[in-house]
Amino acid sequence: MKKAIVYVNQFFGQVGGEEQAGIEPQLHEGQIGPAMQFQKELDADVTHTIICGDNYMGSNTEEAVDRILTMLGGKEFDIFLAGPAFQAGRYTVACGTVCKAVKEKFGVPVVTSMNSETPGVDMFKKNMYIMEGGNIASKMRQDVKAMARVANKLLNREPIGSADEEGYFPRGIRHQTWLADGKPASERMVDMLLKKLNGEPYETELPIPKRDLVPIAPAVKNLKQAKIALVTTGGIVPVENPDRIQSASATRWGRYDISQTEALKGGVYKTIHAGFDPAAADADPNVITPVDALKVLENEEVYGSLHPYFYSTVGTGTTEAEAQRMAKEMVPYFKEDHVDAVIMVST
């Protein structure tokens, strides 16, 4: 019999509600909460249940993940399941975070389930099978069944169908497939054409992602008085990377004091961006984050003044949703210091 381990939060782990959301990770033998239904549905034995409080996971992510990975260290398991997380925002992020770490460390398949309206979906759908789950816990049976169906295919090494056939969120992967009815392209073309001509709904076979274009801001009227801030997605950080910004698919950012710095020195700053050859940027970080030129222009009074921090994250693989969130977190700092304009330096 193959083996499975299930992750749940404090509530579904039957420890308690919000007042218990701070509990540290704990490993139990056997099945607790949803793990009991998984035991019935899976072609595997659920040997352990891991429980962790959502708040603990949210505010001590790295430590929580490390401890869970350590707990799993000696265990044999063929698949790892988390949730279902329904519409509980923190729980969805916890499920995605733990699944991703377990998949990377142990190389086993992982499956979770979340509602489409949760942050975990965009953050993790490219990394794993996330079943499109219900919005309330009363959908438990149905969501567990859906997870188990895909999990059993993974356990039995059967091919997994397309996202719409299986009910998981598309992972950004497109493959060719033979239509069951063999309907040729010419007939599909006519169907689509007639519907489009007649204003009826139709489904394109190649959905084009919507582009969320931001209009370019009008020119700064009075540059002489303007306070300018510098932001980069080029991954320039102090060499010790104090904010532990990821080298790709970043979710973290940092801001670094340059009020007393005339130029970013190689060896003091470097890039942690994994999407380009770092040699030039490591030798002279100003090529991506031009503190040197901006200080010169400030002294020459070309513009008013430079905001005392530069802001940095990594652009490669980072989702638009994460990028938006990080920008929104930066904005209050700019407002507080009455910044008039931002120079956004990409790679």
Added chain:
Amino acid sequence: MKLEIGNFYVKDIVFGDQLSLRDGVLTINKEEALAYIREDERITEAELYIAKPGDKIRMCPVKEAIEPRIRPDGRSIFPGYTGDLAKAGEGVTYALKNCSVLVVGRHWGGFQDGVIDMSGEGQKYTYFGQLNNIVLVADTDEEFERNEQQKKNDALRRAGHKLAEFIGACVRDLTPEDTEVYELGGMIRRDADVEKLPSVVYVMQPQSQMEEMGYNDLVYGWDMNHVVPTVMHPNEILDGAMVSGSFMPVSSKWATYDFQNCPNIKALYKEHGKTVNFLGVIMSNLNVALEQKERSALFVAQIANSLGADGAVVAEEGYGNPDADFVGCIVALEDAGVKTVGITNECTGRDGQSQPLVTLDEKCDAIVSCGNVSQLIELPPMETVLGELQALARDGLSGGWADDEILGPSVREDGSIIMENNSMFCGDQVCGWSPKTMKEF
């Protein structure tokens, strides 16, 4: 314009004394046919084979496919290419159905050549796996391109077209089993009940990327690189006005067979008078320079507007650079108020994670998708190989490779192969056959 295609259904092919079609059995006098092929002094080596569905045959490097036909009135079936210029699309043409002439290199392949399997897992990847095929395997003295990755394949392709006409001649004096009639008069002053239907044009983007002549698709023998978009009658395409070229990664290619039978045109014909008013074809192209792409898109949109088209269908013979023409043309049509559907294949990479087309635009909101050129395909050995399988690995076929540190060579010692869909002969069938689509995983 009225075209009658008289169909003769080929159920079996054999070699024998006299070229003939009797009770569905096509008999070919092999020596006579080969002597005809060898009249072109460039042909140094030639042999004929028969490949039918279910046969344990793999062909590589396949260069072209043609439906055998004859015009009883003596006009050439490829005017301006195999014979004198004459009007195509009008009158009577006879066709041997369920049957094609395939041209395979005896030794040498190139970027634009491909693979066909007649049985097993590989059979479904090409349209020609389900046809009765007369296979010409030949070599030429075209030394200048022997070791070139891009080959014009001129002698071999012409040999195939001539052979198709040579074989088609056996039905010249016979009565077809059935006749397809394609008739479409002037675009204006049609019957009131037709004119009240939404009017539609079919926009074709055949391959024309090579600046040097001899590689691109031809219209009445004229290189498609040297045209600006123009109006054509759909019957002309069904009747040999278009001849396929020798350039694109071959899963994207439209063989001459595909032009002769173009399912997209036939599907629009079928709807004509019922759900749409099929105006005709706008023949565009796929030149490389941006200005040429923009010029073609301007022409297509202008012609569609001038003809009063409500809707359009755009199909591209290629991917990568041609995606810019495809997307640009759809955007130009949509901007001109023409509701447009596109048909294409995609290049999402072996892992399926790459952007599907080189450029994207939200205005392309109705696309029929026919496959992923970079899908990895692994196939077991085949009993018989026609041509030279090693060409897939050695000669720079778009879906093959000499060696790979993880996957090994495309052609293994036991005759099994691993390749990208790119080298499946006309595999993506954007001309309208394709039973494949693309899905999110």
